[in-house]
Every structure is written in structure tokens, then in C-alpha cells.
Amino acid sequence: MQKPSLPKGTRDFGTIQMARRNYILDSIKGTFQLFGFNQIETPAMENLNTLTGKYGDEGDQLLFKVLNSGDYLKNVSEEDLQNGYKQTLTKVSEKGLRYDLTVPFARFVVMNRNDLTFPFKRFQIQPVWRADRPQKGRYREFYQCDADVVGTDSLLCEAEIVLMIRSVFEKLKLNDYSIKLNNRKILTGISEAIGEAGKEGPLCVAIDKLDKIGWEKVKEELSDRGFADDSIEKLVPLVKLEADQAGKLSFLKEFLATSEVGLQGVTELEEVFQILTDMGENLDFVDLDIMLARGLSYYTGAIFEVKVNHVSIGSVSGGGRYDNLTENFGLKEKMSGVGFSFGVDRLYDVLEELSLFPDDSIQSTKVLLTHFDDKAFVYALGLMKKFRAAGIKAELYPDLTKMKKQLDFASKKAIPFVGICGDSEIDANVIALKNLETGAQESVSIEVAIERLK
Amino acid sequence: MQKPSLPKGTRDFGTIQMARRNYILDSIKGTFQLFGFNQIETPAMENLNTLTGKYGDEGDQLLFKVLNSGDYLKNVSEEDLQNGYKQTLTKVSEKGLRYDLTVPFARFVVMNRNDLTFPFKRFQIQPVWRADRPQKGRYREFYQCDADVVGTDSLLCEAEIVLMIRSVFEKLKLNDYSIKLNNRKILTGISEAIGEAGKEGPLCVAIDKLDKIGWEKVKEELSDRGFADDSIEKLVPLVKLEADQAGKLSFLKEFLATSEVGLQGVTELEEVFQILTDMGENLDFVDLDIMLARGLSYYTGAIFEVKVNHVSIGSVSGGGRYDNLTENFGLKEKMSGVGFSFGVDRLYDVLEELSLFPDDSIQSTKVLLTHFDDKAFVYALGLMKKFRAAGIKAELYPDLTKMKKQLDFASKKAIPFVGICGDSEIDANVIALKNLETGAQESVSIEVAIERLK
Numbered sequence: 072m073q074k075p076s077l078p079k080g081t082r083d084f085g086t087i088q089m090a091r092r093n094y095i096l097d098s099i100k101g102t103f104q105l106f107g108f109n110q111i112e113t114p115a116m117e118n119l120n121t122l123t124g125k126y127g128d129e130g131d132q133l134l135f136k137v138l139n140s141g142d143y144l145k146n147v148s149e150e151d152l153q154n155g156y157k158q159t160l161t162k163v164s165e166k167g168l169r170y171d172l173t174v175p176f177a178r179f180v181v182m183n184r185n186d187l188t189f190p191f192k193r194f195q196i197q198p199v200w201r202a203d204r205p206q207k208g209r210y211r212e213f214y215q216c217d218a219d220v221v222g223t224d225s226l227l228c229e230a231e232i233v234l235m236i237r238s239v240f241e242k243l244k245l246n247d248y249s250i251k252l253n254n255r256k257i258l259t260g261i262s263e264a265i266g267e268a269g270k271e272g273p274l275c276v277a278i279d280k281l282d283k284i285g286w287e288k289v290k291e292e293l294s295d296r297g298f299a300d301d302s303i304e305k306l307v308p309l310v311k312l313e314a315d316q317a318g319k320l321s322f323l324k325e326f327l328a329t330s331e332v333g334l335q336g337v338t339e340l341e342e343v344f345q346i347l348t349d350m351g352e353n354l355d356f357v358d359l360d361i362m363l364a365r366g367l368s369y370y371t372g373a374i375f376e377v378k379v380n381h382v383s384i385g386s387v388s389g390g391g392r393y394d395n396l397t398e399n400f401g402l403k404e405k406m407s408g409v410g411f412s413f414g415v416d417r418l419y420d421v422l423e424e425l426s427l428f429p430d431d432s433i434q435s436t437k438v439l440l441t442h443f444d445d446k447a448f449v450y451a452l453g454l455m456k457k458f459r460a461a462g463i464k465a466e467l468y469p470d471l472t473k474m475k476k477q478l479d480f481a482s483k484k485a486i487p488f489v490g491i492c493g494d495s496e497i498d499a500n501v502i503a504l505k506n507l508e509t510g511a512q513e514s515v516s517i518e519v520a521i522e523r524l525k
Numbered sequence: 526m527q528k529p530s531l532p533k534g535t536r537d538f539g540t541i542q543m544a545r546r547n548y549i550l551d552s553i554k555g556t557f558q559l560f561g562f563n564q565i566e567t568p569a570m571e572n573l574n575t576l577t578g579k580y581g582d583e584g585d586q587l588l589f590k591v592l593n594s595g596d597y598l599k600n601v602s603e604e605d606l607q608n609g610y611k612q613t614l615t616k617v618s619e620k621g622l623r624y625d626l627t628v629p630f631a632r633f634v635v636m637n638r639n640d641l642t643f644p645f646k647r648f649q650i651q652p653v654w655r656a657d658r659p660q661k662g663r664y665r666e667f668y669q670c671d672a673d674v675v676g677t678d679s680l681l682c683e684a685e686i687v688l689m690i691r692s693v694f695e696k697l698k699l700n701d702y703s704i705k706l707n708n709r710k711i712l713t714g715i716s717e718a719i720g721e722a723g724k725e726g727p728l729c730v731a732i733d734k735l736d737k738i739g740w741e742k743v744k745e746e747l748s749d750r751g752f753a754d755d756s757i758e759k760l761v762p763l764v765k766l767e768a769d770q771a772g773k774l775s776f777l778k779e780f781l782a783t784s785e786v787g788l789q790g791v792t793e794l795e796e797v798f799q800i801l802t803d804m805g806e807n808l809d810f811v812d813l814d815i816m817l818a819r820g821l822s823y824y825t826g827a828i829f830e831v832k833v834n835h836v837s838i839g840s841v842s843g844g845g846r847y848d849n850l851t852e853n854f855g856l857k858e859k860m861s862g863v864g865f866s867f868g869v870d871r872l873y874d875v876l877e878e879l880s881l882f883p884d885d886s887i888q889s890t891k892v893l894l895t896h897f898d899d900k901a902f903v904y905a906l907g908l909m910k911k912f913r914a915a916g917i918k919a920e921l922y923p924d925l926t927k928m929k930k931q932l933d934f935a936s937k938k939a940i941p942f943v944g945i946c947g948d949s950e951i952d953a954n955v956i957a958l959k960n961l962e963t964g965a966q967e968s969v970s971i972e973v974a975i976e977r978l979k
Contacts, residue, residue, distance in 0.1 A: 074854075074855070075572075075575050075632040075636055075854050076572060076573070076575075076636070077568060077571075077634050077636075078568065078571065078572055078619075078620050081568035081570060082568065083565065083566070083567050083568070083633050083636075084565055084566040084567075085637065086563035086564065086565055086647065087639075089563070089564045089565055089566055090563065090564070093564070102605055104918055105913050105916070105917075105918050105919075106918075106920070107889075107890040107919070107920035108538065108916060109540035109543070109544065109889065110543045110544070110547070111537065111538055111539055111540055111543055112538040112543055113538075114531060114532065114535035114536065114537070114539050115569060115622075115652065115654070115666060116532050116535060116589075116654070116665075116666065116668050117531075117532065118529075118530060118531070118532055119564070121529050122529075132594075132595075133594075135570075135592075135594070136591070136592040137589050137590070137591055137622070138589075138590040138591070138617065138618055140586075140587075140589070140656040141586075142609070142610045143610055144606070144609070144610040144613065145610075152598070152606065155596070155598070156595075156596045156597055156598040156599075157600065161733070163592070164592055165532075165618075166532050168569075168591070178529040179537055181529050182529055182530075182531075182537075183537070183539065186539075188934060188937040188938050190923055190924075190934075193540065193919075198569065200569070200570070203596040211567060211570075212568050212570065220923070221925045223924055225923030225924050227921060227923045228923060238913075269583045290871050322773070346906060349903045349907065350906045350907065350908045350909070350910045351910060352909065352910075370869050383946050400528075400529050401528075435561075435563065436561040449803045451879075452800065452803045452804045453803065453804060453805065455804070456805060456806075459559050459560070459692075462559070463559075464558055464559050464560075465559075465561070466559060466560070466561035466646075467681060468681030469644055469674070469677045469681045469682060470644075470677050470678075470679050473715070480642060480644075483642040484642050521561075
């Protein structure tokens, strides 16, 4: 008989991990709803023609493909087989597992565009699958947690993304973090201003590495990518810039004076800051980072990235504005929008590293009723009904066994209180309530017990 | 450019369907937690050797298989291909999608048995996938919602299942339903008592059809399956029995007098009823149904099935006790337990048919702030911050547009209130709050508006 195992790169969520993940997700969901976002779900499987070609060649390789049902070889010819597995792929598999939430969302918007109310604000929290090489912190199945608004260019959306991030972090008791903000138009403007118009792609790839490899190496890379020496020199004041928000903005206005698109990017940023200020928000958490490049091929306006300070974990949230969500599906009307997502697994690791999970995030039973004999069992049944009617999570140890075993059960399940029903308690119509953490025990009436446990 | 579509038998959950499904799932989750159950999740993909052979030949056919990554043909020989697709299956695919939640749970228990606290009470709410022929009400992806206790024989678990069903139905405002209860040991006892010991399998398959095809046809089927005529005759008083709970129990005690296992089944039922009575529960909702057979090969004790009356929808919940959850994985210690599940899709259909979804199950925004110009926009930003700080789901229409369009947006999103910020409201530091259902509108201070909207 086989010894069971899990597929490589996948994992179970036991009761504690699950309760903690729910603690994070509930905080996020509550915020999304407070801001008027509604949840949707899409199927795990999508047609392969929905998925392929959307994530680049490497992404296509990483899609999990589902074998057609029945005789999946029936359309495969001798010749196909000789041409190798790539040739037969479309014949043996028509469906794949969701690789992210963005492409299914675009597909959803296209299919339902006549029934949706725009601006459409949706959030979506579902697992995605990637046939990546598993390694520490990288799984083949993991949750994504996305919120997007499509059908409006209003910069209110950008400001609200900042507010949602702050709302979630406040709930999670995370208070040392920075929200980095930039605008792709500024990056386009920079490439124009240094005389390398149209090269914002390689420019961003290079400066994205500034933190890791330093300016000298970045210079080399730019040179290798065909940037002229004097173009590169023009970047120096930007790279070396040390200024506050206002200082950065006025520097950029001068630096980008010749670039219309660049100046528009600056104006957009200023408007976002203005909306936040009009809402009475403190801007200390928002950091204009001219060197933030993030996922450039996709984004066309604002770009966000969030890092928690003093932990060794990468960005926990990010996103940006895009011009055309649905162009891959041939929709003529442009569908612009802005979205962001939380990295749930990383947030989990951050909260664990900082010991920020509250004790009751295990959402466990509040009180375990224990008993020595049938009479106590019957007495406890009545108490349990009352506790539950008051909304108190209560359990009765189901078997007649030694008290020690019942107490062990409670402490292993992290149940904070035990209710002991002995003969004297039954006679007095009370319960001996024991706090397992402090060891304190007192006999109280049911009403008092309910008050204590609530 | 392609027109996007969904794989056969799958569907999207739009905002309304999603909110309604969450309304059902939150009710169920709340009850599970009140009774001390903790949530777990297992991966969508399992190794095929975990899944195959657990659901019969037909089930194996219905498993969705995931193609191995990379060159999935590399281990397939010329000869394999000539032998057809079944031969190559194990070489091109090692993983499949979860077919139910029971087998993954058994696998989880086996792999984590040294870390779990027994009796282990878990619930699990996740989609499952079956390559069934899609038809009305039958999908290839659907949610299951299971709760099980393993590691105890206590009949308290059975009684608590009845209570959990009642708790969930009460929350969902379902009050006309019946919980059918039987015990597999009684069915075994009946086959012994009529002189057909060991034939409870075919007996149950036949009597399971009693409702649909009637007694005459059931008799024919039993005869075809080799039951002697006088054995069949002995069933008549059972089939025709009309009695209340006590009457049924005393009839069974006599009928099963010669069957030890049958009498044990009766005793178990009586104990479940006794526990419910000791908890002060009304037994009117619990219906001892001697002809309830349900999934016999698996269950060994209590069997449950729940139907909502006066709707054309099958059972919405069911379950039972089993002797050995983990035997398929070669675990020596027996792991007995009892579990049940809710049919979430069916409950959805029932609530829809009975118009029982509350209006606010759409969980939408409570108030949309509207504006005519930039000044009003800035004013509304401040209001929105206050509403949200008070926990009120609030939105501000993001674009500057005609009032009609903003009101349309609110009514399409089923937002009940609109806050109008005109010059006079701004000057008086109030808001004109319009109830979109009644059409009533009044100017109130922010504090009063918060009270109204809470």
C-alpha cells in the first residue's frame, strides 16, 4: 500500500495556517468591501486559447495543462508524434489551470461587458498554478488577491489604492512600511529627456537593478544595451537625487521640461497626492520613487510597490494603471483601469516574522466542557446549548475518559478555557471555569460564565 | 482575434452570485466554528496514485488529469502508443484534480497523524472537478463543503450534526425541511432478519428507489437480484409501516429481534435521540427513515439526508459514520469518524426558489457620493473618509459626469443611498441623503447621515 504524498511544490493548510491566512484575507476583504469592491470568482480551468500567448514564452511553458477526457490520443497522428510533444500539445489538451487572476478577469469583462456596471470594481481571491521550479517561498499553487477598477481614468482610484493598502496594514498592525509610487510616464519622459526616446523598456530593466548591483554595474548594462555615454551621464543627477517629495517633484519638472509625457506623469502624481491631502491623509507613508520600474510592459500610468521595513521579505503588494485590459481578446473599445494585489503568502511570512498574529487568530473553540461520568455529560450538554446560543464557540469532549486527556485536548487545540462539571457543580447548578493560561479556577453561574467567555 | 469562452461545464461567479454564495458559506462556516470545527485546505492537484481506485472505475474515468510538465512524451514508447491511451496515461500524467474532499482529507490525516489532536474536527470548503457530462445543475467544477470528526465513536457527533444542520437552516431562514436519519446497521439487520444475510448492498440499491419506482418495481428488482420470494414478502410490513418515531423504534426492535447488529443500530439511534432530548431539542425535524440507504458501501453507522420540503430540488445535505477513513492509505490503526456535507449549489437554488436571499446579501456599497464639480468632489472626499471610518461601505463616483449617470450607476449596483453634495450642502456643511428605494431625500448633518446609514 502506498505512502501518500503531495505533488511537488504544493502544500496543505492545516488548522493554524488556515486560520492565520483567513485572518489576513478577512482583513483584506473587509477593506475591499468598505471601498465598494465586489468579489467575483472564475473557474480554475480556462481554455488554453484564453491563456496561451498572454504570459510570454516562459509563461506558456509554466502553464499546467489538463489532459482531454477520454481517448486524448484520438486526434494525434503518427506525424505529430514524430514532431515531438509541442506539436501534439494542442491535440491532447484544450484546457489549462489559471496562471494569474488578470487574464481570467479580462476574459470575464469581455464576456460580460454588456451586463457589468462601469466603472467596474472587482476583487478576486483564488489560487493560481505555475509549473515553476519549487523553492523556498515559491510554490506551484498559491493564492493571489487582486482588486481592479476598470472603465475610468480617474486618479481617485490611485489614491484609493494607497488608502486601501493603509487600511489593510492598520488592521494587521503593520506600521513600519513604505508605499513606493511612480508613474510609467515619468520613466518614458526620462528616456526622452536623456536623448534615448523609446528606450524606456531597457532603461527600466537596468535601473530596476540599482538596489542590487549599484550604479556602476547599471551604467555598464546601459552601455551594453546601446545607451550613449552622454545619455547615461545625464542620469547621474536623478540617480544621486536626495530630496523630499516636494524636492523630487520640482527636480522632475525641470528634468522633464522637454518631455510632454514626462510632465503629464508628474501632474498625475501631484493629483494623487492632492486627493490624499484633501482627504486629510498623512503622506509620510507614500514615497515617490523615481527609480521604481516594475512590470513595465503592462503598465501605462501609476506604479505601486509596497515593502515592509526591517524584514527580509520582498514587496508584499504592488500594481499599477494599464491602458487596455482587454486588447488580447480583440475588444475594440479600450478598457483602461488600475489594479493592485496583495501577496498573501508574503504577508503571512511578514506577520510571522514580526509575531503579529493575534492569539485568537487561531479562531479556536473558546471553552471545552469536560465530564467524569454520564451524569456530568448530560449536565454539560445543557450548558453547551446555552453557551452556543450566546455565540460562544463551545465543545464537549465526546468520550468518557480521564480528565488529563481532556485537558491535554484543550491545550493542544489552544482552547483557552475549560469548564469542569463535577457533582458539586451539578448540585449547585454552576460550572468550574478554569483559565488554562493562568491556571485560575472559579465556580460561577452559567450567566456569569457566559459573560466571562464572551 | 478569438472570442473568449469558458470550458464546458464551468462558470463564472459574478458579483451577485458570489455575494449570495458567500452568504450561504458564511452561515455554514459560522456554525462549524461554533461547534469547534477548524478549517483546512488541501491542494487542487493530488498525485494520481492518491486519487485513482478510490471512486470506482467510473470515478477514475471522470478524474481530470494534468499533463506532466515539459516533454510529457519522453517516457512513452512506440509500443505504449499502439496499446492506446490508457496504456500511456500513467506516463504522460502524474497528477489529477481533486474529485471530492474526502480522499484528500484521508490523505491529510495519514500524513499529519502525529501532529493532529484527536478527536480531530475539521471542515473544508473547496471546489472539486469531475469530467461528467454537463447538464442542468451539474457542473464540472463545483464547491463541496464538508465537516468531519475522526478519532471517536461518540454518538454526540451524530447529535451535533443534526444540531449543525438546524443551526445553518435557521440562519438561512429555512424552516420547512426534514432531516432523515437511519443507521446502516439497521439495514444490515433487515437483510439478516429476512433471511438474506450479507445482501444489504443490493437490498439498499433496490429500496433506495422506492420513492421513484414504487414497491411493485422494487419487488421485481429484488427478485432479479436473487432474493427469495418469502424474503421479499417479509419486507412488506416494513415498507408499509406508518408510525411515529416511537412506533418505528418498537417495530424495529421486534423485527430485528434475531439480529444483534440490527438491534445495535436501533440502540445507536435511540442514543442520538436521547442526547438531542437532553439538550432540550425538539425532535420534530428528525425523521427516522428506515428506507434511507444512501452511499452504503462507505458508511457503517448513522446515515443522514436532508431535504427541504415543497421545492423540486434533491437533498441539500447528507453524510454518515464510517469505520475506517484511512484504510486506502494502508494505515494500520483504524480511524473511524462521522461526517456530512452541504450541497452549496443546491442550497443556492433552494434559497432562490423560495426568495430567501436577504436584500443585503449582495453586500454592496451602502452609499454613493455624487458630485457636480471639483469643489463638490473635494467636499465628498472628506465625507467619504468619515463614512468609511464609521465602517460604512462608501464610494465616490470617480468621474465628473451628469448626475443621471451617477444615479444610474448607484441603482445598477443596488446601492441603497446616494449622498448629494451641491453648493448649498457644502455651505451648510450637510449632505442631501436620498433613499433610492423610496425616493425620499433629506439634508442632514454628517453625524446624522452616519446614524442613518449604519
